[in-house]
Amino acid sequence: MKILPTADLLVSSGTHMKKLQAGGEVDSWCTKCRLFLNHRIIAMMGSKPVRVECSTCGSHHNFRARPPGVKETGSVRAPSATASTATRAPRQSTATRAAAAELAREQAWEKAIAGRAIADFRPYKLSATFSEGDLVRHSRFGDGVVMRVIDSGKVEILFKGEARTLAQGVAD
Ligand SMILES: [Zn+2]
Numbered sequence: 001m002k003i004l005p006t007a008d009l010l011v012s013s014g015t016h017m018k019k020l021q022a023g024g025e026v027d028s029w030c031t032k033c034r035l036f037l038n039h040r041i042i043a044m045m046g047s048k049p050v051r052v053e054c055s056t057c058g059s060h061h062n063f064r065a066r067p068p069g070v071k072e073t074g075s076v077r078a079p080s081a082t083a084s085t086a087t088r089a090p091r092q093s094t095a096t097r098a099a100a101a102e103l104a105r106e107q108a109w110e111k112a113i114a115g116r117a118i119a120d121f122r123p124y125k126l127s128a129t130f131s132e133g134d135l136v137r138h139s140r141f142g143d144g145v146v147m148r149v150i151d152s153g154k155v156e157i158l159f160k161g162e163a164r165t166l167a168q169g170v171a172d
Contacts, residue, residue: 020041020044020047020048020049021041021044022041022042022043022044023040023041024040024041025038025039025040025041025055026038026039026040026041026049026052026063027039028049028052028054028063028064028065029064029065029066029067029068030054030056030057030059030061030167031059031061031062031064032054032057032059032061033054033056033057033126033167033170034067034170035056035153035154035167035170036066036067037054037055037056037154037165037166037167038055038056038164038165038166039052039053039054039055039063040052040053040055041063042060048063049063050062050063051063055141055164055165055166056126056166056167057126057167058140102161105158105161105162105163106160106161108158109144109145109158109159109160109161112133112135112145112158113135113143113144113145116135120135121135121136121137121143122134122135122136122137123136123137123139124136124137124138124139124144124157124166126167126168126170127169127170127171128168128169129152129168129169130146130149130155130157130168131146131149132146132147132148132149133145133146134146136157138157138159138166141157141159141160141162141164142159142160143159143160144157144158144159144160144164145157145158146158147163150165152168152169153167153168153169153170154166154167154168155168
C-alpha cells in the first residue's frame with residue numbers, strides 16, 4: 001500500500017543534475033540573441049526540451065544544446081564554463097535551506113530597490129551595458145538589480161525572487 005514518490009526522490013537526491021521539465025530552466029542557444037543563455041522550457045519531448053523561451057529576449061524557439069556550427073568534439077572553445085555556474089548555493093539542499101535562500105534573495109532584492117526613484121532604473125535593452133549594482137527595469141521581469149557582470153556580454157540580474165542571466169552589450 002505504500003507508494004514511493006520516485007520523482008521527488010530523484011529531484012532531491014542532491015546531485016547537480018536538475019531534472020528538466022516544462023516550466024523549468026535550461027541553458028540553450030538563443031537564435032535571436034545569438035548567445036548561449038538561460039531559457040525557460042516550454043515543451044519537452046521525453047526527457048529533452050524541444051521548445052524554449054529566452055529569458056533575455058522572450059522569443060520562443062527550438063532548444064539548441066550548442067551554438068550552430070559548434071560540433072560536439074574537436075571545437076576550439078570548450079563550452080563547459082557556461083553551464084551550471086549560475087547559482088552557487090550550498091550543496092546541502094534541504095527544503096528549509098532552499099526556502100531560506102529564497103527568502104534571502106527576496107530580502108536582498110527588496111533592500112536593493114526599496115525607496116529608489118523610478119528615474120534610478122534603466123530600461124533593460126540588449127544593446128545596453130550594465131555595472132554591478134545598476135538598477136534595471138525589464139519589460140517582462142520587472143525591477144531588478146545587477147548582481148554580477150559575468151563578462152562583457154552577460155550580466156546576472158536579481159529580479160523579484162529570481163536571479164536571471166541576461167545578455168548585454170549586443171550590437172545589432
Ligand atoms: Zn534571446
